[in-house]
Amino acid sequence: MHSYKDQPDGIFPSVCSLDCPDQCGLLVHKKEGKIVKVEGDPDHPVTQGSICNKVRNIKERIYDKKRLAYPMKRIGKKGEGQFERISWEEAIQAITSHWKQLIETDGPESILPYSYYGNMGILNSESMDRRFFYKLGASQLDRKICQSAGEAGYQYTMGSSKGTDPEETVHAKLIIFWGVNAVSTNMHQAVLAQKARKNGAKIVVIDVHQNQTGKMADWFIPILPGTDAALALGMMHILFAENLVDEAFLQKYTVGYEELREHVIQYDPETVASITGVSVHDLYTLARMYGDASPSFIRIGNGLQHHDNGGMCIRTISCLPALTGQWLKQGGGAIKANSGYLAFDSNALQRPDLLENKRTRRINMNQIGQALIEREQPVKSMYVYSTNPAVVAPEGNKVRKGLKREDLFLVVHDLFLTETARYADIVLPASSSYENIDFYTSYWHHFIQIQQPVIKPYGEAKSNVDVFRLLAKGMGFKEPEFQETEQEMIDRALQFEENPFIENINYAALTEKQFIKAKVKPLLPGKLSTPSGKIELYSKQMKRDGYPPLPTYVPLEKEEELPYVFIPAPNHNYLNSTFSNNEKHIQLEKEARLFINTKDAERAGIQDGEEVRVWNSRGECRLTASVGEQVLPGVVVSQGLWSDAPGTQQLVNSLTPDRLSDMGGGAVFFSGRVNVSKENDNRADKVEEHLLNFL
């Protein structure tokens, strides 16, 4: 193993571990054993030395004085944040003895793991932890908070999570960013688009908010939330009507294009304009631009899938490149996610065979609040790692009510005393990715990368892998799976005959080269993983699964009669709740804002810069109004998951619904409705009364 961590000075290769498609190559500068600077690795072929603000300032997080340095047990009330130091031995003993007791009295399903990708390292997010909880027989968690609806929708059309190689997109002549703030959440795709623009490409951004990406566009098209499928269908209507489709491609590589041609007649421009808020003139211009440009590339955003109709929306947009034959053009096509190209042997890593009871219950992480307050078959213990559900999960007030339960034995393993950790019985200090060994597979570009530890663990912090080894020992699990080294696990995962693209990538090769591009072959539209092998514009499988077989616009669920659709989008300097407790990043982000249209603000008497209450029957929060034309009337947008620092009330997920999307069991963060009022508007008091009753 490379012992970078033992070398006090120097510049060492690294990789960004955040849940971001770019997965940048990094160079870490060290002096006297500490990180003094992090910069982009100029030799990384995709990210080429540029990195974002979040990570340029990462040392403020790594050495933040608030970082947890040793295990602790709670001595105050839940949520108060009063803890005292204990040893690792005491912590592991407390957890495993509690769990042994619970297994006796309530069965193993009374224990629930709760995690997501706060650290994208494969070993630390889905290896020893999964083995442990399978062996324990704990309730299984459906980790569906982010990509599952869109993944399901895209796969109905394209068969797997594979799209265009982003490096090729510099050749595109039209780039559409659809529902993605790429400047803040996929910055190198924005860089590649700028390069394409120098070669004559046009950049179009379709979004509910004219954010940083909208501002860089040649043309920004504002759209009403949840209506994107209608816009795509309106484009298809015009493409067919004006013979802008590639008939030869459709015949050879797709299923159902004749049915689609008939089907989209109903999505005439007037109808589509009335649904989407995009004018008839703009719809024609967009469709003709798409029909004329080649290669054209669509970056399909994550935001679109966080709606009631998110799966169908992605399914529909992903049909567009086939209509103009883009999958055969260099740089043409679309990316929703490219994780399919770097698939590894997850069964070998996770070992689902260790779970004896194959009918063990499953809990969807989007409904954790409901699961925690449920009285039947209650969750009696939860182990949280690499996420912060008190801030990140929908229906936040339900989540926090559940976390407060006196009879819930809560363990949190994190770098900080997060909002969730304040409710914990035992808190364990987590190492940062710079202290761990791990491997990384991007879900956008085609590189696999390795992280060798560059610094020593902070205080007594440990990686997820190490903690689950200790827990396995504490539980008396003797299987050799719990003894495997990181190197063995990396090799086991990458030895995967089913994916020939990653042949020859293994621990030794990664250690030598730091990053290796998979030998990806371009998508062959006649040899996809769909049932027909073709692009399925008509999907029999969808019909069998109870969905319309053709792409279809389905309106959002009817919610309470409140005037605004609320979109709690990401911001520039945080990644979900990561960084929301670090002073430097808070300073960069300044304040939690709510973007509201000028007309709406005037009607409600709201001034720019004023604090407003945002509320519905689920909860309320207070944000600073940003009045202007960045959103359409009837839409309000916040940015970032802010902490609940004293004196603030900024937890936007207090407002979001916990119902599930049409496909994939995904979250519908963006389909909730709210009201917005001035601070002293007493209509909001009614909601407060309701909340007090609820809590």
Ligand code: SF4
């Ligand atoms: S968060 Fe994304 S853009 Fe920023 S350094 Fe990490 S991978 Fe790169």
